[in-house]
Amino acid sequence: MIPTSLTIARTDDEPLPVTHGRLLDFPDDPIACLRTLHARHGNICAMEEQGQRIYFIFGPEFNHQVLSDGVNFHSRFFAIRGSRNSPQRRLSSGLLSMNGETHKRNRRLVMDAFMKKAMLNYVPSIRTEVESMLAEWVPGTERDIARDMTDFMLRLTSSILFGLDEPEVAYKIGHMIDRWVHLNHELGMGAFVADMAIANRYGDLLSDAGELETEIVEMIRKRKANPTGSDALSILIGAHDSEGSISESELVGQAALMFAAAHMTTAHSLAWTLFLLAQHPRSMEKLHGEFTTQLDGGFPSMAQAERLTFTERTIKESMRILPASSYSQRVTAAAVELGPFQLAPGSGIIFSQFITHHMPGIYPDPEAFLPDRWLNINPSPYQYLPFGAGPRMCLGASLAMLIMKASIPTILQRFKLTVVPNSEVSGKVISTMLGPTTGVMMRIDQQDGRFESQPVRGNIHDMVDLREVMPVRRAA
Ligand code: HEM
Structure with a gap:
């Protein structure tokens, strides 16, 4: 399952595990690149182009x-920061993008919004949004579940995080953030290599940042x-400390990061979990049994959701095999x-949940x-x-788990999903x-x-082994 399409050219006869190749291959297909590097070099290596590593x-x-x-290894999520006082810099x-004491202080301030007390207030919104999504679903029709999960998370995130109950505004900001995040991804490697095609698109990124900031302000x-x-957002506006x-x-x-971090990751995790369940009838059947014995057909209470132990294992396994955050x-x-390398200050390091998982x-038969x-x-x-x-570590982890543990049973008690x-x-x-x-x-x-x-067709087969799936048919 190791893809071979990369243009990684050669590995020099040097003692260190260094691959010479196009750094731009990485954003083109990160999973293929990570797998190739791991298969070739083991747990640590460098990729080099034009003297950049x-x-x-x-x-x-x-x-x-x-x-x-956190002292020696800083986070710099956005490679392109824009000039001082620019929308790109603020967004x-x-x-x-924060480190040291600034990160600690801001994390403390933001954390209040994700404490248990605050989360209780979010439950009614989860219920409203999952039920309004399901009200649109018509038995006997086909739907793009990934699109549905994204729309559901756009509405839910804007309601929970920003108190917005205007879906059009949520979609507009969500789509602008998606576009801006995509552009950051495409152009980010330009911080390491000279590429005119990339340089020519900085203008698009900066003008998108300007429009997005206007909406967020x-x-x-x-x-x-x-x-x-x-x-x-209200909790954040009210948050203060001695400074x-x-x-x-x-x-x-903070608002741009929270919106992007929350809606896409959770939407992807929901879509992958529903897909994996639909393609694994034995697991789906066991889940159905858990819902039948523990729930009463509707939205679970928080206490009920906590008792859904197979549901929890299903979500954990889905986030292992297809982690919505695959590297950082x-x-x-x-x-x-670091291992055999001496790194100078300012060196970029990538770690990968996907490869570790x-x-x-650690995980026998890892693709199953x-x-x-x-x-x-x-x-x-x-x-x-x-x-x-x-x-x-993610500040929204408990919120994301709550959303998934409440919405998956609500969806699957009412509807059967077949790919x-x-x-x-x-x-x-x-x-x-x-x-x-x-x-x-x-x-x-x-x-x-x-x-x-x-x-099914597609590169999903490179990531998950669906071949051992045995269809389960039961009499009505
Ligand atoms: C399934 C859903 C989610 C996944 C897989 C996920 C994953 C992650 C990961 C891997 C990180 C750490 C990145 C790194 O170390 O470089 C992170 C950080 C973060 N996440 Fe999430 N996340 C999810 C949902 C959420 C939600 C719902 C929120 C709510 C706003 C959120 C807010 C954040 C924030 C603010 C950070 C930065 C923490 C810091 O730098 O101190 N995430 N997330």
Whole structure:
């Protein structure tokens, strides 16, 4: 399953694990590139072009060294920061671009919005949005579940995070953020290599940033005029410590990051989980049994959701095999020794949840979707890290789990999902996030407890082994 399409040219006879190749191959197909590098060099290597190097680390030992050390390894999520006082600079100034004391302080301030007390306020919005999505679903029709999950998460995120109950505004900002994030991804490697095609598109990025910032500033203005107190933005506006409250320009960066980080990752995780379940009838049947015995057909209470142990294993396994966040990066803040390399300050390092989650030494038969493997394994935080690990682990992890544990049972108690036979299901990592790029077409029927997998095309077969799936048919 190691793709061979990369233009990685040669590995010199040097003692260090260095591959010479086009750095731009990485954003073109991150999973293929990561797999090739890992297969060729093991748990650490560098890729070099025109004297520019990026380092790649894989596996729990290096994950631990890099992710637990926020002093030597900084986060610089956005490679293109824009000039001082520019919209690009403000939009890319959220938590993932902060380090040191500034990061600690802002993380403390933002954290209030994700404490248990705040989360209780979000439950009614989850219920409203999942039920209004399902009200549109007509049995006997086909739907793109990936599109539905994205729209659901756009509406839910704007309601939970920003108190917006205007879906059109949510879609508009969501689409602008998607476009801006895509452009950052496409052009980000330009920070390392000279490429005219990339340089020519900086103007698009900067003008998109300007338009997006105008929308976000307007949203903040509305919220300041009428703070509800229960959405995350209102909590952020009201948050203060001995140094005062969060400034308007900091709010722009935090709001953009939260919106992007929350809606795409959770939408991708939901879409992958529903797809994997639909293609694994035995797991779907077991899940159905759990809902039948533990729930009463509707939206689960928080206490009920906590008791859905097979649902939890299913979500964990889905986020292992297809992690919505498949890689991320750090930059060295000082000279550091990493494996056989001596890194200068400012060196870029990529770590990958996808590769770590597919290591057979940690997860036997890693390409198989086996929720019950979680009955027998208890990986460390650096072996299983769908939400990252260390001092900048995802702040929204509990919220994302709550959304998934409440919405998946609500969807699947009412509707049976069957993948449209021979449809294409392909995915790609864009700006660190692994999501479906083809859509995920499903047939919607009233739930009848009878499940069947279907043949599908696409690069999903490079990431998950669907071959062992045995269709399960039961009499009505
Ligand atoms: C399934 C859904 C989600 C996944 C897979 C996910 C994944 C991640 C990962 C891997 C990181 C760490 C990145 C790194 O170390 O470079 C992260 C950070 C972050 N996430 Fe999430 N996330 C999800 C949902 C959310 C939600 C719902 C929010 C809510 C706003 C959120 C807000 C954040 C924030 C603010 C950070 C930055 C933390 C910091 O730098 O201190 N995420 N997320």
